[in-house]
Amino acid sequence: MSMLRRCAALFVLLSFPLSLAAKDTKEKVFDAPPNIVYAAVQKVVRDHYAVTFADDKQMLVSFHTSNGWAGPYLGNVSVEVENGKGKLHITLQAMKNGNFGKAGRIEDDIIKWVEEELNKKY
Secondary structure, eight states: OOHHHHHHHHHHHHHSOHHHHOEEEEEEEESSOHHHHHHHHHHHHHHHSEEEEEETTTTEEEEEOOSSTTOOEEEEEEEEEETTEEEEEEEEEESSTTOTTOHHHHHHHHHHHHHHHHHHHO
8 A cells, every 4th residue: 555545544534523433321220110210310411401302202311411511412311121120321422522531420420410319209
């Protein structure tokens, strides 16, 4: 392969927006029924982020974060049934470069807030 082709291939690889490939996920099983966990998820996401979509039948909430310290993220929080308990599944995707590593804090905050909400009600 010629040097020019190698440089061109390297340029294409480096210029690919890494944020498109950067997804972060986290899961947590709560000792509460799935419908109770989903109600807590709805409240938490609604209180802290901008909800873009909610499907009560599928127990899914989509949202986006602001341009604050973490930059903009798109997120989905779903609740699944695992042995009769509610399993929280969070997926975040950075909307621009430079947001790497910040998704974990957002996910941890959501889990913490859901736990707090469950402790109030369950």
